[in-house]
Structure formats: C-alpha cells, structure tokens
Amino acid sequence: MNAFPLVSVIVPNYNYAESLDLCLRSILDQTYPNIELVMVDDCSTDQSVAVAEALGVRVLSTGTNGGCGTARNVGAAHTSGELICYVDSDLALAPEAIATAVSILRAEPTVGAVCGIQDPEPLLHDTLVSRYRGLQYHYWSISSEGDISFLFPAVCMIRRSVYDEVGPFNPALRQTEEVDYGYRLTRRHRMRLTSEVRGRHDHDHELRGLLRKLFHRGRLRIPLYARARRFGKGFETASRAWGSLVAFLSLPALAAPLLLGGWWALLPALLFGASLVCDAGMYRFVLRRQGPLFLLGFVVLQFMVNVTITAGVASGAVQWLLSRPFRELYDASFPIDGNRQWKSA
Template identity: 45%
Template sequence: MTGTGPAAAAVPGDSASDTGNGGAPPRVSVVIPNYNYAQTLELCLASLLRQTLQPFEIIVSDDASTDGSVAVAERFGCRVLRADTNRGVSAARNAGAAAARGDILFFLDSDQALSPDSLENAVRLLRADPGLGCVHGIIAFEPLVDHGPVEWYRTLHAHHWRLKGVGPTPTAFFAAAAVPRRVFEEIGPFHPALRDSEDVEYSERLSARYRILLTDQVVAAHDEEHRLGPMLREQFRRAQYLLPFAAAHRRRRGALRANSMAGVAAATFTVATVPAAVLAAPLAVLPVLGILAFACADPSLLRFVRRRRGLGFLPLFIGLHLLVNLQIALGAGTGWLRSRFDRDFGRVADGPPRGTGLSAGPEAGPDAGRTDAMEGRTTG
C-alpha cells in the first residue's frame, strides 16, 4: 500500500471535548475501509467533521477502488492508503490499523455516517471501563440515502434488532466500532482471508479476553442495498457460512442475531406448503398458518415498523422479510451440502490468522488463496 494526503489531526483542548478522567481525551484514529463508495464516502467524511470530539486522524484504506473514492478522501485531507489489488474488508482494516497512530481505533465503514456525538460517546464509555475491549453502535432508523422501499426494509430491520441487543454482548460489528489500540494489538488483526463474517470470527477472539458493549450512544446512518435481487443474493451468499461458523465458533450466551430460527422455519414452511395449497383447496390453510406463525416470530418488529412507516408499509415489509428469511434457510442448507462435499469449505472459520502483529497481510491466514471463493462484502 502507498499513502497519500495529509493527516487530519486536530484534537480540541476545550472542555466540551474532554471525556473526563482528567487530562486530554485519547487520540482517535478513524479507519475507513473503502471500495468504490465515492458517493457515500463523502457523506461519511462530512459526518466526521461534525463530531463533538474531532478525530486525531482519518485514514481511508482504499481497496483498489476504480471510482473517484481516492479523490474524495484527499479532498477531505485524509491519510489515504491505496492497495494495488482488491483484497477485501479485513485486509483493508488491517492496513489502516497498522498505519494508525492514535490511542483508540474507530473502525467506520464508508457507507455510514456518524451522529455528531458518536466518537465522544465511544471514548467516554471506553475510558469509564478499562475492561471493555470494544464499543460499537446501532444503525439509525432512517437510511443514509433514500433509494426506496427495499432500503427502508433493510434499514428498519437493522435498526430494530440492534436496538433490542443494546448492552453487554459477545458480538461486535465493526462497521462503527471503537477499540483501544492496546486491545487490537493484543487480539491481533482481522482474519485477512475473510470477506464475509469477519466480525463473527473476530468477536470470538475478542470476547474471550474483553467485554464488548453495543450502545445506542453511537449511531450511524447506513446506505443499505436497495435492489431486491442483489439484496436476496447477498443474504443467500452470507447464509452459506452460518453452519460452518456455528460448528467452529459455538455461540456464546447473548450473541446478537438479526433473525430468529422460528422466523426462518415459519418462512420455509409457508413457501413449502404453497404447492399443496394449489393442488388441494382445503390445504390453503397451511400457508396462511405459516404467515401467521412468521408474523408472530417477532411481533415487536412489526409494531416498530408500523410506528415508523405506517400500516400501509407493513404488508410490503412482511413480504420482503419472508423472502429474506427464506434465503437464509436456502443458503444455510446449501452451505451444509457444500461442507459435506468440500472439506475445505468454510475452513477459514477454524481459527485466528497466524501471527498477531498489526501489519499482518493476506499471507498471514491459512486460506489466503481462498479469498476469491468468498465473494461477499469487500469494503465499506
């Protein structure tokens, strides 16, 4: 990687920025992995300029973007690290962390924009409890960019399940998360071979030594996928790794879950009984019962959607939610079959990358050559 651009280093010394415990607040290095997110990167960086606690530096770790992302980052005065080839979100975060000079690393995805007090709140929470290894935030209930109903579905769902999970948890999501540098150095880098589920693997290592806090005092507006086809394909792809990870990393009590097993089962039952209902009219009651069971799987979610978007949006939300849960079931089943015939499938879930240094690159992981098989989220 090569670095360009000046450091955005400005830590105000006034009392409004002091988080307590005496002295100046820690230096916060914001690390932003990015791959072709020029539009939202601008909104992301603008939100950092509005923070009540200004970051010591902003590092954009660009994963070989082909759009105008680098120009956007340089215009905001960020430190820019440029990768020669696309290596994925884990490698981009590792490179940014290795270059950071702050006391606290704040990982922020390039398709998110922080509420103005998010950095200050994260620092305050970390300083108040030395046993905390990570503070991460929730998704705002409104999308960063309004692209229509599919994006509203994704945003409302993401906001609701994260808000329900606020408090101590063994799960960390690094789309908007603060980690003391000393903790990151101790735990080691993100698994460089993982382009999907890297949060799950890292959470296992982190929660074994430190506490993790999900807080509603760190809030990020997110630009979700707004097209139905790509959204469903993404759910199917990610779901394939659910069972391999479940086998390699037993879920700790209190782990965050976006969807319930009851909902996934009800969605599968509903769709599976439709052919029977077509063939025999009396059996039409089966998919109806399936829909009712699906709706009852998370009634608080439906009440929340009705409050935020009104009764008219609810049928569309239920329909989209049913399709997503069906994709989870299909993806998990496909992943299980793949694991039966491909011994190496999901093998990156078997353990942490070799080495613990911040500078670990793609060669550090045992499956560095398998990143092309995990064609999920890259960066941002």
C-alpha cells in the same frame, strides 16, 4: 487512559465515492478533539481517492483488492491511536459519536470494544428496499443492545491494546470477517452495542443485491458456528431463527393441499402466520413509525429475506458436509494448536 486519547479513525473503502464525502465530512466535524483520520482504499475504480484527497484526508491503499478485513488491517498498521475507530465508507456519523464511544470505554474498563447503532432512515437512497432495510436493521440492533459476541463494524471503537491482543482481521475472509473477529475478541473481553453511538447508513437499495448478500452471509455462518460451537450473541435470536425457518417451510407446504387435501390446506397459512408471530415486535415497531400501508410492503420483503436466509443456511450445511476447504474456512481463527496460520495484510 488520557483525558483525550488519540483516536485513529479508519475508513475502509471500495467504490463508495457516492457516500464517501458525507462519511469523511461527518468524521472531520466530530466534537471530539483528538483524531487522526485515514481512508484505506481497496483498489477502487471510481473517484473515491479523489474525493478523500479533496478533503485533505490521508489515503492508504491495500495494493490489491482484499476486502474490508484487509483494509482495516492496513489502517491499523499505519496509525498510532490509543483507540481504533472503524467507520464504513457508506455511513455518516452523528457529531458526538466518537466522543461518546471514548466516554464509554473510559467508564467501563472491562469493555474492549463499543459498537454503534444505525439510524432507521437511509443516508442516501430512499427506496422501499432501503427504507425496509433501515428499519429492520435498526430494530434488530436496538433489540440486541448490551453485550454482544460479534462485531458491528460499520461504526465501532476498539482499544488498541485489545486489537494487539486479538490480532488483525482474518484476511482470507471477505464476508463474515466481523463475526469471526467478534468471537475472537469476546473470548477475553466484553463487547457492547449501544444506541448512544449513532450513524446513518446508505443501506442496500436494490432487492437483488440485498438478498444475494444475506444468502451468502447465512451460508458462511455454518463453518464458523460449527468451529466455534456456539451461536452469535446479538442479531441471531431463537425467535428470528424460527421465523426464517417457518417462512421457508411455508413454500413447500403449498403442495400440501394438492397431495393431502382436507385440513392440510391450512398448513401454508399457519406457517406464514407463525413467521409473523416470531417477528411481531418488529412489525409493531414498523407500524408505529410508518403506518399500515408501508407495513404491508415490509412484511412481503421480510418474508423474502427470511426465506433467503434459511436457503443460505441450508446451502451452507450441504457445502459443509461435502467440502473440506469450506469446513476449514475458520480454522485459522479457531486453531486446535493455539497458533494462528495467517498474518496481517
């Protein structure tokens, strides 16, 4: 690898004009000296293109709205860097992020991709939900540092040679395309998550939108895990899975005192307490950073998130049993005959 290999920084974007200026400026202000920057617009209806052009940033279009995976593929096809760096348009990089990622790849030839970790503070919206999401996502990330099996796409750097070998993102997937891609990449290469590469994210700031996203992510994991025959390495730890499950079960358990009486009245509280124990490390982290009052609100939101994730997983399991197209959603990424059925968008 050259001393300063060309890094192609690709920013997929759809209607993120509000944060795009901060994102692009953070890339233009990087300490690393050899960057080509392109913003790939996925047919936005806001002022995103005008924001990028005002900064002199090259803009490409997907032609039709196809999702983040399609936008990333378009960017990779129209750039030439030895390294590809994806940066979400709602994230602002720390000034040394790209230089640090390049250094890691130079020092560790067996690592095919490096993913960064988002700061706990939100980039723009300072609501209870965005502060909750920032702390939760940050803690889950730092507790997963090291080798992982699914991509953290908000800020990640991939060797071009690895991208060419793995192939493009599956354009049929509008969600979980990063988890799918990580599975494919880590069949042959290591992928590392590190807090040395940092950025600040504009997290979801409305509860409804956050819960809807997490529900569908849980649902869409089912055919992927059934096809891959293994769980992801990273966020999805056993304790978090149990925490989500027992939180979900505490709701139907509310009927236990009415139906069974006696000591069964304690069951909902015991299940809720078990969910707290499963996430105890995260709650201690939040308590140290924000104090007991904020922790109370955090616990309520985490309970809702746990219930939502389990509901999504349960919905996905039912859909997997009933729908053949749903079962085959990831077949192109895990083909039986070894031949992919999709092409780069």
